Amino acid sequence: MALRAAVLRHIQVPVQTLTATGSKPLPRWSLGASLRLFSSHDDHLTKEEVIDRVLDVVKSFPKVDPSKVTPDVHFQKDLGLDSLDNVEIVMALEEEFKLEIPDKEADNIDSCNLAIEYIYNHPMAG
Amino acid sequence: MSGATTAAYLARRAAQKERVRILYRRALKDTLNWAVHRHLFYQDASDLREKFEANRHVEDLDTIDKLVAAGEATYDKWRHPDPYIVPWAPGGSKFTRNPVPPSGIEIVYDYGRENND
Numbered sequence: 001m002a003l004r005a006a007v008l009r010h011i012q013v014p015v016q017t018l019t020a021t022g023s024k025p026l027p028r029w030s031l032g033a034s035l036r037l038f039s040s041h042d043d044h045l046t047k048e049e050v051i052d053r054v055l056d057v058v059k060s061f062p063k064v065d066p067s068k069v070t071p072d073v074h075f076q077k078d079l080g081l082d083s084l085d086n087v088e089i090v091m092a093l094e095e096e097f098k099l100e101i102p103d104k105e106a107d108n109i110d111s112c113n114l115a116i117e118y119i120y121n122h123p124m125a126g
Numbered sequence: 127m128s129g130a131t132t133a134a135y136l137a138r139r140a141a142q143k144e145r146v147r148i149l150y151r152r153a154l155k156d157t158l159n160w161a162v163h164r165h166l167f168y169q170d171a172s173d174l175r176e177k178f179e180a181n182r183h184v185e186d187l188d189t190i191d192k193l194v195a196a197g198e199a200t201y202d203k204w205r206h207p208d209p210y211i212v213p214w215a216p217g218g219s220k221f222t223r224n225p226v227p228p229s230g231i232e233i234v235y236d237y238g239r240e241n242n243d
Contacts, residue, residue: 083143083146083147084147084150084175084178086147087147087150087151087154088154088171090151091151091154091155098212099212100211100212100214100215100218103148103151103152106151107144107147107148124214
């Protein structure tokens with residue numbers, strides 16, 4: 001009987017005392033922009049994606065010459081557009097990335113650079 | 127014609143230009159709210175643009191002020207009662223739907239394990 005108990009005690013898997021948080025700590029991602037593991041929005045756009053999509057939107061604007069579009073064109077100085085055209089481009093970017101840009105900030109977006117910066121830093125850019 | 131290009135004149139012109147741009151932006155969004163189908167939207171957007179372009183070369187500050195005020199009145203009259211707002215923005219359908227939980231709260235994953243083991 002004692003032998004049996006001794007054998008059982010030997011075979012028994014030792015119970016781990018769990019900490020207050022429950023399971024083992026989850027692996028932390030050391031790379032990437034977001035550490036919010038339980039949010040439904042872990043998939044921030046990469047900068048290349050943002051640049052590609054912004055340039056596509058600007059190139060498909062009918063008043064723009066596609067060959068002149070680079071990631072740092074100024075809409076009014078380099079592409080010869082109007083301030084109203086600027087407004088139209090910003091609206092097209094809002095539609096492309098499903099963003100809602102406040103009026104004051106939308107007024108400040110004057111060049112591709114600023115647009116890419118703003119969209120990349122926006123947490124809800126789709 | 128108020129004095130050649132004084133700072134006050136330029137400041138007033140700049141303020142007017144900003145008002146015009148914001149008005150154009152809101153009017154364009156409103157047009158998109160009303161004319162959802164894309165071909166209709168493009169036509170209406172072109173018409174809106176024509177209206178703005180017709181008054182492009184006005185120089186007199188007071189006339190410009192009156193035109194902008196008239197434009198804003200027209201915009202107010204035509205505003206859509208149920209505009210499309212991006213879901214996560216204020217006024218949208220997902221706004222504050224799932225707010226971030228307060229910071230001291232954790233979830234304990236013990237799957238119903240009881241303590242009398």
